[in-house]
Amino acid sequence: MMPVKTFKIDGQDVSGREDETILEIARENDIFLPTLCNIAGLKPVGACRLCMVEVAGSNKLLPACATRVQEGMEVTTNSERLQKYRRMILEMLFVEGNHICSVCVANGHCELQWLAEKLGVDHTRLNYMFPAKEVDVSHYRYAIDHNRCILCTRCVRVCAEIEGAHTWDVSGRGIEAKVVTDLNTPWALSETCTECGKCVQVCPTGALFKKSRAVGEMVKDGQFLPYLKTMREVDNA
Amino acid sequence: MHREEFEQIVQAERDKHRAYEHHINVCTALGCVAYGSEKVVDALEAEVKERGLEHKCKITGVGCLGLCGNGPIMKTEPDNQFYQSVKPSDSADIIDHLGKEPVKRIHLPQNSPFFIGQQRVVLSNAGKIDPEEIESALAFGAYRALFQAATEMTPTEVLREVTASGLRGRGGAGYPTGLKWSTVAKMDDTIKYIVCNGDEGDPGAFMDRSIMESDPHRILEGMAIAAYAVGATEGYIYVRAEYGLGIQRLKKAIRQAEKMGFLGNNIFDSPFSFNVQLRLGAGAFVCGEETALIASIEGQRGNPRPRPPYPAMSGLWGHSTLINNVETFANIAPIILNGSEWFAGIGTKKSAGTKVFALSGKVNRVGLIEVPMGITLRQIIEGIGGGIPDGRAFKAVQTGGPSGGCIPQEHLDTPVDYESLRELGSIMGSGGMVIMDDTSSMVSVARYFMEFCMDESCGKCIPCRVGTAQMHELLTRFVDKEATEADLELLEELCDMVSQTSLCGLGQSAPNPVMSTLRYFRDEYLQCIAPAQEPA
Amino acid sequence: MVRPVEVAPPSDDKRWRIINATMRRYGYKPHALIETLHAVQEAFGFLDDASLSFVAQRLNVPMSKAYGVATFYHFFSLKPPARHNCVICLGTACYIKGSDQMLKSLGEAYGIEEGEITPDSEFALLSARCVGGCGQAPVAVVDGEVVSGLTPDNVVAMVREKINHAS
Numbered sequence: 001m002m003p004v005k006t007f008k009i010d011g012q013d014v015s016g017r018e019d020e021t022i023l024e025i026a027r028e029n030d031i032f033l034p035t036l037c038n039i040a041g042l043k044p045v046g047a048c049r050l051c052m053v054e055v056a057g058s059n060k061l062l063p064a065c066a067t068r069v070q071e072g073m074e075v076t077t078n079s080e081r082l083q084k085y086r087r088m089i090l091e092m093l094f095v096e097g098n099h100i101c102s103v104c105v106a107n108g109h110c111e112l113q114w115l116a117e118k119l120g121v122d123h124t125r126l127n128y129m130f131p132a133k134e135v136d137v138s139h140y141r142y143a144i145d146h147n148r149c150i151l152c153t154r155c156v157r158v159c160a161e162i163e164g165a166h167t168w169d170v171s172g173r174g175i176e177a178k179v180v181t182d183l184n185t186p187w188a189l190s191e192t193c194t195e196c197g198k199c200v201q202v203c204p205t206g207a208l209f210k211k212s213r214a215v216g217e218m219v220k221d222g223q224f225l226p227y228l229k230t231m232r233e234v235d236n237a
Numbered sequence: 238m239h240r241e242e243f244e245q246i247v248q249a250e251r252d253k254h255r256a257y258e259h260h261i262n263v264c265t266a267l268g269c270v271a272y273g274s275e276k277v278v279d280a281l282e283a284e285v286k287e288r289g290l291e292h293k294c295k296i297t298g299v300g301c302l303g304l305c306g307n308g309p310i311m312k313t314e315p316d317n318q319f320y321q322s323v324k325p326s327d328s329a330d331i332i333d334h335l336g337k338e339p340v341k342r343i344h345l346p347q348n349s350p351f352f353i354g355q356q357r358v359v360l361s362n363a364g365k366i367d368p369e370e371i372e373s374a375l376a377f378g379a380y381r382a383l384f385q386a387a388t389e390m391t392p393t394e395v396l397r398e399v400t401a402s403g404l405r406g407r408g409g410a411g412y413p414t415g416l417k418w419s420t421v422a423k424m425d426d427t428i429k430y431i432v433c434n435g436d437e438g439d440p441g442a443f444m445d446r447s448i449m450e451s452d453p454h455r456i457l458e459g460m461a462i463a464a465y466a467v468g469a470t471e472g473y474i475y476v477r478a479e480y481g482l483g484i485q486r487l488k489k490a491i492r493q494a495e496k497m498g499f500l501g502n503n504i505f506d507s508p509f510s511f512n513v514q515l516r517l518g519a520g521a522f523v524c525g526e527e528t529a530l531i532a533s534i535e536g537q538r539g540n541p542r543p544r545p546p547y548p549a550m551s552g553l554w555g556h557s558t559l560i561n562n563v564e565t566f567a568n569i570a571p572i573i574l575n576g577s578e579w580f581a582g583i584g585t586k587k588s589a590g591t592k593v594f595a596l597s598g599k600v601n602r603v604g605l606i607e608v609p610m611g612i613t614l615r616q617i618i619e620g621i622g623g624g625i626p627d628g629r630a631f632k633a634v635q636t637g638g639p640s641g642g643c644i645p646q647e648h649l650d651t652p653v654d655y656e657s658l659r660e661l662g663s664i665m666g667s668g669g670m671v672i673m674d675d676t677s678s679m680v681s682v683a684r685y686f687m688e689f690c691m692d693e694s695c696g697k698c699i700p701c702r703v704g705t706a707q708m709h710e711l712l713t714r715f716v717d718k719e720a721t722e723a724d725l726e727l728l729e730e731l732c733d734m735v736s737q738t739s740l741c742g743l744g745q746s747a748p749n750p751v752m753s754t755l756r757y758f759r760d761e762y763l764q765c766i767a768p769a770q771e772p773a
Numbered sequence: 774m775v776r777p778v779e780v781a782p783p784s785d786d787k788r789w790r791i792i793n794a795t796m797r798r799y800g801y802k803p804h805a806l807i808e809t810l811h812a813v814q815e816a817f818g819f820l821d822d823a824s825l826s827f828v829a830q831r832l833n834v835p836m837s838k839a840y841g842v843a844t845f846y847h848f849f850s851l852k853p854p855a856r857h858n859c860v861i862c863l864g865t866a867c868y869i870k871g872s873d874q875m876l877k878s879l880g881e882a883y884g885i886e887e888g889e890i891t892p893d894s895e896f897a898l899l900s901a902r903c904v905g906g907c908g909q910a911p912v913a914v915v916d917g918e919v920v921s922g923l924t925p926d927n928v929v930a931m932v933r934e935k936i937n938h939a940s
Contacts (some may be wrong), residue, residue: 046543066543092703166835177696268908271919305908440903442866519846538841597866597907
């Protein structure tokens with residue numbers, strides 16, 4: 001039997017199984033934590049750093065998605081400092097790519113856009129980097145616009161962990177990092193892609209989309225996401 | 238192998254060594270090779286042969302003798318004379334003067350300030366043994382500590398010794414080695430791994446390279462003792478691919494140690510077995526971070542992952558893993574042989590033992606030094622290093638590479654230990670010490686390190702991936718003298734945010750060079766702020 | 774243990790035997806990827822799509838993952854090498870002794886930027902983060918050999934001499 005831990009999030013008493021994360025318990029108790037790389041059903045990677053929380057007694061911030069619950073821990077999810085850092089992370093994502101919401105297929109259905117509104121990011125002091133990025137429209141059904149990719153790697157993980165095709169991975173490193181299909185092969189020529197479309201559905205922005213969608217028409221399939229988690233639980237059972 | 242057998246081998250090697258009347262040890266580590274030391278070895282050997290002295294005089298290519306800036310360096314024994322900047326044409330004179338007054342022209346006196354204050358523990362055999370011959374290492378005590386540990390001590394006793402010695406990780410952060418070992422020892426895992434981090438990536442650091450090139454057996458022995466103590470049977474040495482000579486010597490050392498039975502199954506006829514494999518890095522600084530290094534050994538991109546779980550709990554292939562760096566492992570054998578009390582008596586209370594530093598940059602005597610902890614920066618730079626060349630003035634010393642900081646003149650009397658350096662906004666780091674004179678611009682030094690971190694960022698987490706690029710652009714504005722007050726404010730905010738939110742040590746410490754130069758040389762930043770434009 | 778997939782090498786070049794031997798030594802396990810890529814680069818000088826694809830399939834590594842690894846590590850090159858190369862060390866010790874100026878001089882002399890190859894594939898100008906030769910700073914590595922005693926003024930002549938000497 002898995003031991004259950006009781007602890008506090010923002011002063012509220014909560015409990016969680018030993019193998020659960022702070023994020024899971026926060027969600028369970030309707031405590032909001034912003035996330036972009038995390039998605040229920042895929043392994044957490046702790047990459048976007050949006051869900052960082054303060055834990056009393058530790059001077060380091062911890063990613064809620066990758067931190068297991070512990071007895072008696074006191075978690076703070078929304079201090080002023082955390083809010084500031086989160087806004088800065090979102091600003092970084094906006095200046096790193098070329099995000100023009102008004103012409104984006106995901107306008108109105110984009111997690112990045114939604115979070116920016118929610119956390120009050122309406123301008124930035126950072127320097128826009130205006131990188132020259134590619135768009136791969138070779139596939140007959142799907143396309144990827146790297147200008148809108150935030151490197152959350154949900155596509156990489158869903159393809160490897162759920163579909164088992166591992167068509168996607170990250171190439172290069174640092175600011176040059178980019179998701180690729182196969183050997184950086186045009187998507188249409190990928191030998192491993194099963195065309196299942198899961199990558200498109202989990203993509204939080206308009207980077208991956210179905211073709212022939214006009215501005216604001218790319219609505220990601222919400223029904224698809226709980227299915228991921230269920231499947232994982234079935235796998236683990 | 239029994240005690241007697243081991244002693245016999247050692248004694249035979251010692252006798253062989255003593256059979257020669259004279260030894261000439263020429264440094265053949267990378268630095269001196271670049272100055273042509275291999276040609277010096279050839280010339281000396283030819284000279285010896287011509288005079289028919291082959292049985293009296295032995296020429297040995299050895300590891301680092303320290304003063305890399307004046308290579309090739311060599312030492313004669315038992316005369317104990319050092320020579321510097323030796324050329325092949327010096328051979329005849331050197332041999333003429335064996336056992337007599339040294340050759341003045343190239344003599345490096347023993348009382349040179351370079352040697353004063355140095356104490357060789359890690360490097361005790363460097364420069365004495367032929368790193369490519371295990372026999373030569375055995376004559377100087379190699380594998381005796383392993384023998385003692387595996388045949389006369391329980392794993393708990395070994396752990397106790399290492400803990401009591403006060404040894405702390407030499408890779409940078411200074412985590413207590415004994416604590417790390419006992420954590421792994423306590424893990425209930427049937428498979429455990431020992432990993433030696435030889436991915437020395439800090440620009441300006443070449444301590445670990447020198448140890449690998451000078452005394453590879455010392456590293457293997459330390460790893461094997463660790464394996465015995467924590468109950469591991471497999472080990473990996475991860476070395477950056479750039480270190481060709483070190484790799485070649487380690488490979489040879491592993492083969493020789495296996496052949497002699499110091500690695501492999503049933504070491505010293507005990508139930509203890511330990512095998513070591515070498516893995517090459519491929520040019521990624523971030524792989525010095527332990528979780529990234531593990532990913533790299535597993536054949537993956539060197540992306541770090543959140544800790545906990547720490548490698549001690551879940552490391553290589555999910556198993557309990559002990560990771561220490563080269564210099565840490567190289568300290569183990571002396572601790573076992575001489576006892577923890579002896580080791581704890583060197584250095585300071587909280588930072589025991591010695592530390593190897595690579596002294597470079599604008600300093601008169603460039604090279605590899607080993608000093609007891611607690612020595613002051615001034616003793617190192619002005620004493621051992623001989624001060625600043627060309628009559629210039631000292632400005633700062635950079636320690637800890639891209640994760641460290643620049644320490645100015647007014648703190649030169651600070652003792653070198655983990656805590657003191659941290660208080661100054663730098664870190665001990667792995668041991669690079671780059672001296673800068675008054676011609677160096679601290680703003681460009683800060684940008685240099687930021688460019689390094691930007692290029693080496695793995696790109697996984699946003700603060701490091703984008704933050705380093707943003708800070709680099711801001712610093713470029715300062716270098717170009719086009720910065721504004723707002724840029725300075727933003728730079729400081731980014732420093733705070735990136736250090737607090739990045740996933741791994743690379744990002745968390747990337748702002749250190751900027752923060753430390755802002756702390757001590759803020760004026761230089763202010764001078765780079767362009768005068769405000771008059772409104773039109 | 775996963776049974777190795779029988780895949781034929783991209784060509785009947787004998788060097789593939791060395792690559793195969795490397796993979797066999799590691800039991801064709803996926804973790805042999807980096808070691809195998811080292812072997813390919815040593816044998817062929819660079820990694821192309823055919824070799825990446827072959828190694829990936831033989832080791833049961835997804836192609837995108839092999840590509841990800843090959844592009845993550847700066848030691849690996851996806852382009853054919855030049856006949857000669859000069860690596861300028863940009864480690865701290867070399868940097869503060871003017872190695873960035875050396876890079877500039879060489880770039881101007883050969884008309885290429887750092888990381889580029891001359892159009893005739895004769896010469897590549899590269900940089901390294903630290904070759905560990907800080908004692909001799911500033912240093913360059915010309916065709917694998919460490920060269921010291923360099924200044925921004927003499928570096929072009931020194932490199933030309935080394936290269937001409939070699940060919």
